Amino acid sequence: MSFDPGMLHNGHTAFANGTAVGIRETGVVEKLLTSYGFIQCSERQARLFFHCSQYNGNLQELKIGDDVEFEVSSDRRTGKPIAVKLLKIKPEVLPEERISGQVVSAIPTHLDGKSAPGQVPTGSVCYERNGEVFYLTYTPDDIEGNMHLDTGDKVSFYMETNKHTGAVSAHNIVLVKKKQMRCQGVVCATKEAFGFIERADVVKEIFFHYSEFKGDLEALQAGDDVEFTIKERNGKEVATDVRLLAQGTVIFEDISIEQFEGTVIKVIPKVPTKNQNDPLPGRICARISYTDKELLFGEKDTKSKVTLLEGDHVQFNISTDRRDKLERATNIDILPDTFHFTKESREMDMLSAQRNHAVRIKKLPKGTVSFHTQSEQRFVGVVEKEATAAITNNKSASPSKAKEKEAEEGVISYEDCGVKLTVSYHVKDLEGAAQPQAGDKVEFSINEVKRTGQQSAVTIKILNRTVNTKRLLGYIATLKDNFGFIETANHDQEIFFHYSELCGDMENLELGDTVEYTLSKGKGNKVSAEKVMKMAAGSVGQDVGEAVMLGKVVRPLRSVDPSQTEYQGLIEHSEEGESPLAVEEGMKGQNYSFGIMGMTNKADCLQKGELVKFQLCTVAQTGQKMACNVVPQRKALVECVKDQFGFITYEVGESKKLFFHVKEVQDGLELQTGDEVEFSVILNQRTGKCSACNVRRVSEGPKPVATPRPDRLVNRLKSITLDDSSAPRLVILRQPRGPDNSKGFNVERKTRQPGVID
Secondary structure, three states, X not given: OOOOHHHEOOOOOEOOOOOEOOOEEEEEEEEEOOOEEEEEEOOOOXXXXXXXXXXXXXXXXXXXXXXXXXXXXXXXXXXXXXXXXXXXXXXXXXXXXXXXXXXXEOOOOOOOOOOOOOOOOOXXXXXXXXXXXXXXXXXXXXXXXXXXXXXXXXXXXXXXXXXXXXXXXXXEEEEEEOOOOOEEEEEEEXXXXXXXXXXXXXXXXXXXXXXXXXXXXXXXXXXXXXXXXXXXXOOEEEEEEEEEOOOOOOOOEXXXXXXXXXXXEEOOOOOOOOOXXXXXXXXXXXXXXXXXXXXXXXXXXXXXXXXXOOOOEEEEEEEEEOOOOOEEEEEEEEOOOHHHHHOOOOOOOOOOOOOOOOOOOOOOOOOOOOOEEEOOOOEEEEEEEOOEOOEEOOOOOOHHHOOEEOOEOEEEEEEEOOEEXXXXXXXXXXXXXXXOOOOOEXXXXXXEEOOOOOEEEEEEEEEEOOOOOOOEEEEEEEEOOOEEEEEEOOOOOEEEEEXXXXXXXXXXXXXXXXXXXXXXXXXXXXXXXXXXXXOOOXXXXXXXXXXXXXXXXXXXXXXXXXXOOOOOEEEEEEOOOOOHHHXXXXXXXXXXXEOHHHEOOOOEOOOXXXXXXXXXXXXXXXXXXXXXXXXXXOOEEEEEEOOOEEEEEEEEOOEEEEEEEHHHEHHHOOOOOOOEEEEXXXXXXXOOOEEEEEEEEEEOOOOXXXXXXXXXXXXXHHHOOOOOOOOOEEOOOOOOOOOOOOOOOOOOOOOOOOOEEO
């Protein structure tokens, strides 16, 4: 092909693609022959012819792949665009040293068909230079070696510029340090301020300080599964960011299902030597898969904790450590026929005074061995000193106030063959719930401890009570932290009692329980109850009428209002809304007293002014008519409902809102604001605050109505179209460039065009 340089156009010819004469472009020499070649444009998809006479420089130095700058003209004969005025561009010198950085986005391993055909998946790395952070892309071919990089891995790499696009990317990437992964383990030791964790990845323990534990330190104990991060401090590895895992998460070993049989050839020494560091000193020889194999075992591997001797015939499972694949014998149990192999002689004898060590113990049926002997003869005596049981106040608000009272022995005097003797007894040895008092006549047997010969009275039964002690009946009215009050059988007053006077378990005592007690006077002649004992319910009956009446509480119980002097509450009868059967002549406006036993819900907190339904009953001892089966008639609206609690518009004391928990809502309904509900009010004795319980929805409130969108917003949405040419749009002006080893950004000032975002 011949080329005449004089045939080039020198006018201001413009081409259809928008390229004007005189504008310099860049490209890469794609093909080079003796007198001509071709250039691949960098900024557009075009391949241009050039003649060697248009190259400004030594033609011998021009090579394929060199970057060149040129102008575009047209061939006069053909009219095709060609490159003229070629000038070789000095390549941008990128730093040849390896750059340290970090993987920001790893190459995805599973694309699930989302990538386009022929598209190579990419990742990105970042590095810091002069206080700024730069990001580069990379492909799987840029990674040295067959490895997968994860986000956060420390890497080093070179920078490379794409000659066609000018984009800078990372290549020859080498992994420096993998991202620190979370490790797992089990706490094996705890000290005052630190502990140790047995790692699940390697056979090694690692130190951790309690300040690195993220959780309740009081709940941390040896054997807990944890996860942690390993960091190096002062040249040593330590565990940081320690967190609890669910029990059973960490597994160190796999135990075979199949059981094997073998012979003990080396036992664990009873007294380990100073130089013994082997945690698995025992050895068992077994034939496994037609091969004789020697397995290790330690103290924790014996199933029944029996003392093993050399030659014992045993069965076991094989445990394989996941960390180092070490096999050992575990769940070791002696076979019944082992004595035929060891020819061991077994003896039966009593223990002598000298110190003996029992080994290879055989379990006997329960009840075979007895440490006590009980007399068949029954004795009759009189209680001289009463026994008391141990008392723990678990209802105290503070653990430090939960004081314990130790159990005390009682003493019984009796005669045997004309000789006066005394014997001790404990509350646990009584028959029945009743406790004997001083002077009571009792029947008992004598129990003797074989080792010490100490005697005590057991299976004690009360024959006769002393006549000078009067036992009264009452009902639990109030329970506080350390004391409570008992409502008398006449329901007219309350008696104080301390929990130390309770005979039995405090946890089983509830409001309304029937109790038996004795009156006594303490300091200042104050009356209190002693020897309080819970009785079966329904010990005292009442005659209850059939009529159901309406009334209003004019005075609450003293447990609700401690400032009042009267114990009983008072209800004023009203006939509004009642059936004729419930109203009698002259009953309107009468007041009826009530106590804790008159309330259907003993924990309900009746307030002054509340409307109630009730019936009348007659007290058997006095013939007085009192209100019973009192049920409050409360209805109010739900003010608000939050996550697990809410508030009801109901005034109790100084508060105009009543708290309730969602678990107190009956039938599992979800209450909404405005719902009408019925409920009971209970008083928390510790905090002195009231809350609602047994909440039942009566009717639903109005449904919330969605607010319509404003007209201006609706009109605005209708006027928006996706084909609006005046809408803002994003236009890419140039590809990003790599760093030039200078501080800050090198900003090129350009004239901003309307509607174009740079």
